[in-house]
Amino acid sequence: MKVGIVGYGGYIPRYRLKVEEIAKVWGVNPRQIKRGLGVEEKSVPGPDEDTVTISVEAARNALRRAGIDPRSIGAVYVGSESHPYTVKPTATIVSEAIGATPELTAADFEFACKAGTAGIQACMGMVESGMIKYGLAVGADTAQSSPGDALEYAAAAGGAAVIVGKAEDDALAIIEGTYSYTTDTPDFWRREMKPYPKHGGRFTGKPGYFKHTLSAAYGLLRQLKLTPKDFDHAVFHQPNGKFPVEAAKELGFSMDQIRAGLLAPKIGNTYSGSSLLGLASVLDQSKEGDRILLVSYGSGAGSDAFSLIVTESIESKRDLSPKISDFIEDKVYIDYATYCKLTRKLVRK
Amino acid sequence: MHVPRFWREIPNRYNLIGTKCNHCNKVFFPPRAICPNCRRVGNLEPCKLEGKGKVLSFTVVHVAPQDFKDQVPYVLAIIELKEGPKLMAQVTDCDPDEVEIGAEVEITFRRIKEDSEEGIIHYGPKAKLLRSKPSEQT
Numbered sequence: 001m002k003v004g005i006v007g008y009g010g011y012i013p014r015y016r017l018k019v020e021e022i023a024k025v026w027g028v029n030p031r032q033i034k035r036g037l038g039v040e041e042k043s044v045p046g047p048d049e050d051t052v053t054i055s056v057e058a059a060r061n062a063l064r065r066a067g068i069d070p071r072s073i074g075a076v077y078v079g080s081e082s083h084p085y086t087v088k089p090t091a092t093i094v095s096e097a098i099g100a101t102p103e104l105t106a107a108d109f110e111f112a113c114k115a116g117t118a119g120i121q122a123c124m125g126m127v128e129s130g131m132i133k134y135g136l137a138v139g140a141d142t143a144q145s146s147p148g149d150a151l152e153y154a155a156a157a158g159g160a161a162v163i164v165g166k167a168e169d170d171a172l173a174i175i176e177g178t179y180s181y182t183t184d185t186p187d188f189w190r191r192e193m194k195p196y197p198k199h200g201g202r203f204t205g206k207p208g209y210f211k212h213t214l215s216a217a218y219g220l221l222r223q224l225k226l227t228p229k230d231f232d233h234a235v236f237h238q239p240n241g242k243f244p245v246e247a248a249k250e251l252g253f254s255m256d257q258i259r260a261g262l263l264a265p266k267i268g269n270t271y272s273g274s275s276l277l278g279l280a281s282v283l284d285q286s287k288e289g290d291r292i293l294l295v296s297y298g299s300g301a302g303s304d305a306f307s308l309i310v311t312e313s314i315e316s317k318r319d320l321s322p323k324i325s326d327f328i329e330d331k332v333y334i335d336y337a338t339y340c341k342l343t344r345k346l347v348r349k
Numbered sequence: 350m351h352v353p354r355f356w357r358e359i360p361n362r363y364n365l366i367g368t369k370c371n372h373c374n375k376v377f378f379p380p381r382a383i384c385p386n387c388r389r390v391g392n393l394e395p396c397k398l399e400g401k402g403k404v405l406s407f408t409v410v411h412v413a414p415q416d417f418k419d420q421v422p423y424v425l426a427i428i429e430l431k432e433g434p435k436l437m438a439q440v441t442d443c444d445p446d447e448v449e450i451g452a453e454v455e456i457t458f459r460r461i462k463e464d465s466e467e468g469i470i471h472y473g474p475k476a477k478l479l480r481s482k483p484s485e486q487t
């Protein structure tokens with residue numbers, strides 16, 4: 001039995017902060033940052049948005065495309081590193097808000113920026129074994145960064161959801177294979193009760209992002225006996241606008257193959273939402289027969305790689321929910337002080 | 350608000366579940382137990398509202414209660430839902446100048462408030478303007 005994606009959806013908050021706004025405060029040359037990181041602006045959550053509300057929006061958009069009864073969803077997994085509660089699952093709130101309760105299993109996943117793709121793999125196994133009919137996997141974050149830290153230019157908010165089901169249940173893309181690569185690598189972490197993450201500076205690139213992203217991609221290509229030429233699109237995790245471009249080049253993918261899914265320059269790094277929003281953006285623009293490579297990355301560290309083949313169902317489902325480009329274009333710019341208030345760095349006494 | 354009360358209201362807060370009278374077809378939100386028009390003749394059944402409607406009336410709040418102080422100025426509106434019921438909700442993600450009577454809105458799922466930093470978070474409905482074309486404001 002084959003499994004696939006029967007519905008997908010994304011959500012990005014309206015607020016944007018330009019690199020210039022941040023650079024001005026910290027006395028840094030914005031052009032240097034933009035060139036170095038490949039990021040122009042990032043998304044910021046509104047005062048009433050968090051990982052729960054972003055997940056609900058993305059899940060409802062996925063449900064509209066799937067066109068299924070929400071009660072037929074047997075598992076809901078929400079991957080994030082910014083769950084609003086430390087104890088009390090995001091997944092139960094999301095399940096309730098999409099009308100999937102009470103006959104289902106639900107849990108929150110954590111694995112830095114790749115918790116959402118870990119959720120897809122769990123759903124794939126459960127659908128394939130016959131345990132559930134459909135599974136919902138969400139990757140969403142409202143990423144926090146320490147004021148003045150390099151992460152501040154990219155740490156953003158957004159999320160995407162994928163509903164996994166059997167290929168014959170009107171899947172819009174078949175998942176033809178998945179491969180993961182995981183090691184214990186301390187490139188980025190946050191301890192309990194600490195608001196902001198710590199990272200190993202330059203150390204995060206080579207042994208973290210690149211080693212795992214490339215190893216997962218090579219592993220999947222080997223397993224499926226495919227080469228970059230066999231793919232129409234490739235999506236990688238986007239901690240900034242530069243890393244995914246470098247990873248693609250190293251693997252032998254062209255700019256044309258990664259353009260549709262490259263969102264970091266316009267929204268920054270949405271952490272668990274990053275690679276899944278990239279996938280959603282590619283699905284918005286793909287056609288029957290397109291083959292897509294998706295590789296996530298989570299610090300700590302690991303990557304999940306997937307190969308998908310788009311089916312004709314994409315044509316009838318694509319327009320049932322807003323597209324990622326709609327969210328990217330509908331924006332309001334804010335200044336640094338407003339950003340501090342919205343992300344609770346500035347609190348009224 | 351007490352945790353049990355918030356919990357009891359979750360289905361109608363999260364999913365706009367109202368009730369519909371099977372005799373006169375009137376839809377109620379929040380849900381009612383008895384139809385005021387038909388009394389015993391009509392039976393009320395749960396009814397999921399689509400969440401589309403328009404602004405019937407609104408006010409811009411400049412002096413807000415404690416929980417909403419950091420969001421001023423914000424818009425509080427009476428929304429007439431497509432199915433008939435009216436609902437009081439905050440209009441989120443907008444500049445108060447953008448809101449006008451008759452504006453089309455969609456109900457969305459947002460954080461309403463929290464019971465202190467240690468308490469539970471109340472999620473529920475807010476209205477969002479349906480913008481015909483993407484806007485880019487600066």
Ligand SMILES: [Zn+2]
Binds near residue numbers: 370374385388
């Ligand atoms: Zn009646």
